Amino acid sequence: xxxxxxxxxxxxxxxxxxxxxxxxxxxxxxxxxxxxxxxxxxxxxxxxxxxxxxxxxxxxxxxxxxxxxxxxxxxxxxxxxxxxxxxxxxxxxxxxxxxxxxxxxxxxxxxxxxxxxxxxxxxxxxxxxxxxxxxxxxxxxxxxxxxxxxxxxxxxxxxxxxxxxxxxxxxxxxxxxxxxxxxxxxxxxxxxxxxxxxxxxxxxxxxxxxxxxxxxxxxxxxxxxxxxxxxxx
Amino acid sequence: xxxxxxxxxxxxxxxxxxxxxxxxxxxxxxxxxxxxxxxxxxxxxxxxxxxxxxxxxxxxxxxxxxxxxxxxxxxxxxxxxxxxxxxxxxxxxxxxxxxxxxxxxxxxxxxxxxxxxxxxxxxxxxxxxxxxxxxxxxxxxxxxxxxxxxxxxxxxxxxxxxxxxxxxxxxxxxxxxxxxxxxxxxxxxxxxxxxxxxxxxxxxxxxxxxxxxxxxxxxxxxxxxxxxxxxxxxxxxxxxxxxxxxxxxxxxxxxxxxxxxxxxxxxxxxxxxxxxxxxxxxxxxxxxxxxxxxxxxxxxxxxxxxxxxxxxxxxxxxxxxxxxxxxxxxxxxxxxxxxxxxxxxxxxxxxxxxxxxxxxxxxxxxxxxxxxxxxxxxxxxxxxxxxxxxxxxxxxxxxxxxxxxxxxxxxxxxxxxxxxxxxxxxxxxxxxxxxxxxxxxxxxxxxxxxxxxxxxxxxxxxxxxxxxxxxxxxxxxxxxxxxxxxxxxxxxxxxxxxxxxxxxxxxxxxxxxxxxxxxxxxxxxxxxxxxxxxxxxxxxxxxxxxxxxxxxxxxxxxxxxxxxxxxxxxxxxxxxxxxxxxxxxxxxxxxxxxxxx
Numbered sequence: 001x002x003x004x005x006x007x008x009x010x011x012x013x014x015x016x017x018x019x020x021x022x023x024x025x026x027x028x029x030x031x032x033x034x035x036x037x038x039x040x041x042x043x044x045x046x047x048x049x050x051x052x053x054x055x056x057x058x059x060x061x062x063x064x065x066x067x068x069x070x071x072x073x074x075x076x077x078x079x080x081x082x083x084x085x086x087x088x089x090x091x092x093x094x095x096x097x098x099x100x101x102x103x104x105x106x107x108x109x110x111x112x113x114x115x116x117x118x119x120x121x122x123x124x125x126x127x128x129x130x131x132x133x134x135x136x137x138x139x140x141x142x143x144x145x146x147x148x149x150x151x152x153x154x155x156x157x158x159x160x161x162x163x164x165x166x167x168x169x170x171x172x173x174x175x176x177x178x179x180x181x182x183x184x185x186x187x188x189x190x191x192x193x194x195x196x197x198x199x200x201x202x203x204x205x206x207x208x209x210x211x212x213x214x215x216x217x218x219x220x221x222x223x224x225x226x227x228x229x230x231x232x233x
Numbered sequence: 234x235x236x237x238x239x240x241x242x243x244x245x246x247x248x249x250x251x252x253x254x255x256x257x258x259x260x261x262x263x264x265x266x267x268x269x270x271x272x273x274x275x276x277x278x279x280x281x282x283x284x285x286x287x288x289x290x291x292x293x294x295x296x297x298x299x300x301x302x303x304x305x306x307x308x309x310x311x312x313x314x315x316x317x318x319x320x321x322x323x324x325x326x327x328x329x330x331x332x333x334x335x336x337x338x339x340x341x342x343x344x345x346x347x348x349x350x351x352x353x354x355x356x357x358x359x360x361x362x363x364x365x366x367x368x369x370x371x372x373x374x375x376x377x378x379x380x381x382x383x384x385x386x387x388x389x390x391x392x393x394x395x396x397x398x399x400x401x402x403x404x405x406x407x408x409x410x411x412x413x414x415x416x417x418x419x420x421x422x423x424x425x426x427x428x429x430x431x432x433x434x435x436x437x438x439x440x441x442x443x444x445x446x447x448x449x450x451x452x453x454x455x456x457x458x459x460x461x462x463x464x465x466x467x468x469x470x471x472x473x474x475x476x477x478x479x480x481x482x483x484x485x486x487x488x489x490x491x492x493x494x495x496x497x498x499x500x501x502x503x504x505x506x507x508x509x510x511x512x513x514x515x516x517x518x519x520x521x522x523x524x525x526x527x528x529x530x531x532x533x534x535x536x537x538x539x540x541x542x543x544x545x546x547x548x549x550x551x552x553x554x555x556x557x558x559x560x561x562x563x564x565x566x567x568x569x570x571x572x573x574x575x576x577x578x579x580x581x582x583x584x585x586x587x588x589x590x591x592x593x594x595x596x597x598x599x600x601x602x603x604x605x606x607x608x609x610x611x612x613x614x615x616x617x618x619x620x621x622x623x624x625x626x627x628x629x630x631x632x633x634x635x636x637x638x639x640x641x642x643x644x645x646x647x648x649x650x651x652x653x654x655x656x657x658x659x660x661x662x663x664x665x666x667x668x669x670x671x672x673x674x675x676x677x678x679x680x681x682x683x684x685x686x687x688x689x690x691x692x693x694x695x696x697x698x699x700x701x702x703x704x705x706x707x708x709x710x711x712x713x714x715x716x717x718x719x720x721x722x723x724x725x726x727x728x729x730x731x732x733x734x735x736x737x738x739x740x741x742x743x744x745x746x747x748x749x750x751x752x753x754x755x756x757x758x759x760x761x762x763x764x765x766x767x768x769x770x771x772x773x774x775x776x777x778x779x780x781x782x783x784x785x786x787x788x789x790x791x792x793x794x795x796x797x798x799x800x801x802x803x804x805x806x807x808x809x810x811x812x813x814x815x816x817x818x819x820x821x822x823x824x825x826x827x828x829x830x
Contacts (some may be wrong), residue, residue: 047823047826050826051822051823054740056739056822056823057822080739080742080743080744080745083739083740083741083742084741084742084744085742087742089740089741091737091825092826095733095734095825097656097734097737098633098634099633099636099656099659100652100656100659104652107652108652108738109741111651111653112742112747113742135636137631137634163826
């Protein structure tokens with residue numbers, strides 16, 4: 001049994017014009033410690049898929065299983081518990097609380113889950129040991145994204161979901177952040193899923209899932225991923 | 234064509250931001266309603282007193298002879314010369330104690346001799362029945378709690394002779410319902426007052442009026458000086474051992490009514506300041522938020538070439554309409570409150586019916602003040618935003634960055650707080666105007682609720698004064714409404730401003746109660762501070778009010794009222810946040826993923 005398995009997953013919306021299928025018959029399997037990229041143009045259904053994986057929305061058909069837990073059948077309360085315990089989320093725009101310091105922003109996540117890591121230690125791991133008490137406004141974009149990553153991994157989640165994590169960053173900083181996420185998947189043996197529309201990134205992933213019009217176009221396994229430093233775009 | 238579209242977009246402002254418009258209308262209605270309702274009282278009371286003074290031709294002086302045989306011809310001539318013969322009225326008045334079998338005084342009856350046909354000074358008002366037409370008919374003063382009145386048709390025995398009461402009257406000098414001391418024995422109160430229609434045989438009372446009736450102006454300054462001067466002249470001539478000279482200032486009726494009305498006027502000023510402040514803060518918070526929300530549109534209009542003032546003009550029109558509607562709705566509200574307070578004067582004084590119409594100076598003044606301040610606030614805060622370059626307006630406003638607050642310096646306290654409280658305290662202290670707005674409103678509400686409950690306690694304890702129950706109820710309802718309005722409004726702004734934070738917390742797996750707690754905690758802390766500060770301030774305010782209306786005492790207030798009042802305010806704060814619970818929980822988690830708007 002795979003660590004994460006999606007089987008015949010569908011997401012339909014009822015609109016005035018009829019039923020709109022945002023996701024149609026999605027199937028794939030992913031393993032612990034993999035670095036996975038979900039690739040697709042805007043409107044392809046990437047965000048919908050991310051919402052289903054992150055327990056922010058429910059599928060209308062099919063089954064999602066993470067580490068033997070059936071996510072797709074959870075009610076609202078259990079989904080909240082799932083997000084709390086099992087999911088780490090890295091946002092495109094960091095989403096830090098402006099009135100909390102870096103370390104407090106990490107505590108925001110660790111205070112509510114059981115197997116949390118030590119916030120200051122995690123921040124130090126992402127290279128921010130001298131910025132613990134800075135407020136977001138006193139940090140650069142790359143530093144803010146590191147806090148956001150620290151907040152996601154400090155929960156010690158089973159799955160790290162990243163929504164366009166370099167979308168708001170400059171080229172060089174973006175690379176550093178991707179390196180960090182890649183390292184996390186390898187050293188901590190975490191499944192890291194990065195959603196992006198940047199085609200160039202597919203060379204660094206263990207697996208690439210391409211989505212188009214709500215369907216999976218193909219799933220590519222990369223037997224020898226390239227280090228991010230060698231990729232140009 | 235462009236202007237047409239511009240006008241349409243101005244119109245859309247009203248439909249799109251209807252809730253905001255209603256908020257402005259509501260706060261303006263409550264503010265102007267209460268301030269003008271209380272403020273108009275002084276004017277109404279004074280004009281009522283002025284009316285009584287003129288219509289009943291109330292005497293400015295009441296000179297009483299201490300001799301059994303009354304005034305000498307010399308003295309009467311002096312008064313006639315001083316005031317003019319037509320401005321002086323002569324009367325005879327005495328008191329009859331009725332004694333029981335053991336020789337103990339049962340009650341005291343005062344008897345006035347008036348020639349009703351020629352009585353033109355201190356005209357008594359006939360409340361019921363008719364004036365005497367036969368020798369054996371008399372009039373009785375109306376009954377109060379202290380003064381026993383006779384009923385029409387009742388027989389009264391005076392000096393062995395039977396008389397029948399044919400009418401009930403009100404003497405303008407006996408308008409007070411407080412007990413009237415007997416002048417033969419000031420330790421005793423008067424029990425009955427009756428009037429004979431007969432020319433006085435002996436003159437021991439002289440009533441005198443100033444010929445210039447317009448000088449009075451409800452005890453104005455010029456009148457006081459004139460009365461002081463005349464009083465010392467008359468006293469010098471008559472001599473203190475022969476006569477006592479009393480002016481209207483010594484009458485326990487009219488002057489007391491006016492001085493109470495003036496105190497209510499003082500309270501009115503306190504209310505104006507308080508409500509003006511709260512209204513300004515609420516309108517400002519709303520409009521500042523509206524400008525932030527519409528930054529993109531402002532930038533668009535600006536790049537199209539509209540001038541700053543024409544862009545801000547539509548928002549100013551928005552506030553103008555809101556304030557105008559609120560002000561108009563406040564008119565009946567204020568009138569009702571004025572009538573209510575006016576009727577509470579009936580507790581201690583027999584007042585004429587409420588004069589419905591009046592010049593409404595106070596209403597117009599508070600209306601103008603609130604209108605001016607809200608318009609200026611909208612204009613200036615708008616010009617400040619629109620004054621930015623379109624590029625700046627197109628990028629979202631940077632959130633107020635976090636800052637260390639003063640408590641963080643006290644390490645041992647700060648370290649013990651969980652981060653939830655750290656964040657709450659930082660927010661509370663970061664948004665200072667919001668903090669003051671909330672705390673001032675809550676303090677105000679608590680003071681008003683406390684006053685209402687305190688008055689109610691005393692009213693119920695003494696078992697009288699039903700009109701005060703109405704005032705208490707009005708105070709409690711209005712202040713609770715104010716409290717709910719301000720908190721709802723503020724929380725609503727807070728929720729929409731922090732939409733992204735709320736969505737983030739949800740994604741992080743915060744449960745419903747934890748999410749709402751994150752937003753509500755700071756409101757509750759401000760509520761608590763306001764409610765606690767409101768208790769000592771309410772104590773001060775209540776003792777002032779009790780002193781003012783000569784009714785009630787702090788000691789008569791139930792102990793639990795001091796707990797109930799802040800609890801009611803906090804309950805209303807809680808209820809209005811509960812109304813926003815759904816809105817928070819309906820937040821779309823995708824709001825955390827979207828680009829910054």
